[in-house]
Amino acid sequence: MRICLLGPNPKEKGGVAKSTLYLAYIYKKILGYNVVWFSSNDVKRADLSKCDIIHSQGPLYFIAMVKLILSRKPKKILTLRGWVLDEAKTFVLGSHNAKEKLRNLLVYILNAINWIMHKLILIPFVYDYVTAVSHITAKKNGVNALVIPNPTICRDSGFPRDYSNHTPKEVLLVTYVSIGGGKVLSIPRLIKTVKLLNKKLESPSINKRVILHIYGKDVPPNIIEAISRIQYVKFLGYVNDYLDRLREADLFLAGYTFPELGHAALEAICAGAPIAKFTEDPKLEEIKDGFNGVLASSDEEMVEKLVNYVLNMNEERRKLLINARDTILKVRNICRVAVMWKTIIRATDCSSRKYKLNMKI
Incomplete structure (x- = not known):
């Protein structure tokens, strides 16, 4: 099974990149799949036709969208990790001068058009499954989605310092x-x-x-x-x-x-x-x-x-x-989340969007 991840650049900082990294770990190390990670902003040379599953880590822009639609063989999954329009709106609200506000407003309008295209075309007709990291994420984006939380990997977790004899000022x-x-x-x-x-x-x-x-x-x-x-x-x-x-x-x-x-x-x-x-x-x-x-x-x-x-x-x-x-x-235990993704991947082998996945998460 070859799974192609479309998401942020692997070297990028932030929550979406970290979530994609954890997902790649689940697919490769726990479930044993072959994983290829493509940056969604640089997919011109990516051969998506060789993928069994294309897993997008959020809305795609025009070139990636076209390549996704033209790749007819692979099954397709969309995961929503953020609030698409709310986050674009935050850029506008955070502007500190008129020029920046105008630029960010144009970006917001383009994001809004892009998201409308996803909701009208890609989600109902292209993607086989849509997941979200929480119920509030699905609700804020206005989509029906299976909820699979981001896994949390705790390294060297312990308990804090003991303040029983004194409390810090x-x-x-x-x-x-x-x-x-x-x-x-x-x-x-x-x-x-x-x-x-x-x-x-x-x-x-x-x-x-x-x-x-x-x-x-x-x-x-x-x-x-x-x-x-x-x-x-x-x-x-x-x-x-x-x-x-x-x-x-x-x-x-x-x-x-x-x-x-x-x-x-x-x-x-x-x-x-x-x-x-x-x-x-x-x-x-x-x-x-x-x-x-x-x-x-x-x-x-x-x-x-x-x-x-x-x-x-x-x-x-x-x-x-x-x-x-x-x-x-x-x-958010990583093994528990891995079982959820395994269920989704197996479901893609059934009759695509006609298959109704009944999974309580």
Whole structure:
């Protein structure tokens, strides 16, 4: 079985590239398939007719789209890893001058046309299966899709430092922002939360403070400049040793409200930092407040809960981590996800789109 992956450049940074790398590992090392990875932006010389399955890691642009349509023999799978139009819209909102805003608006219009073509032609008539990494991703993109989560590979996962004999005066919070899901737009809320939290913690009876380290990419320069002037908040950009730095963190603070958890948050659980995040509907969340993470609907509620977390960090951290690994990470176990993909691949041998795959995930 020869599977051709169409996705980002293998050397590219970010969540989609990492997800594709994990998928290639599943196909090749666990399921034993022959895997070829093509960059979707450079498929002119790719001979897709030799593939048994073409697996696209997101919407394709014109040349790749034409090559996909003309490759009649291979079965075709589309996986949606992001919110196509929402992410394009985030580029427009993040523009810091009129010229950049106009350019990003044109990109958004082209992305919108491209996505309409996918929904009208490719998804109903070309692709045999469409999958999404979460229910919210399928919903945001307006498609019916089988949900197969991104796998999480924990390396050297352990428990955090023991604070039973003392609690540190300085507590380190980390977060990761990107265009994906519009996480970049959550930075003002994160800064406000840290300011309010430090006001609570500076009282003589507590005498502690928190520092927020913001990692990520695609952050507009004007926002980075604004962050540099804020006390207790540092923007550190995209770093190759992110996982190692997470081991020094006491909590991962997500400023967004959508239920989907990205690689950066999941890796925090691996490294020993529980997740705290905002929500609009707790019923949709994998995080259950006080059980496997911290969940809040407002800034004030989050601050109160984080004060309690800081004051009882040793026992709270251990409890939240154990439960998060037994629930959130268990669903994303790489062997479990491999079984899901094996089911999809086997189903492509049946009568293509006429075959109805009944798989509860």
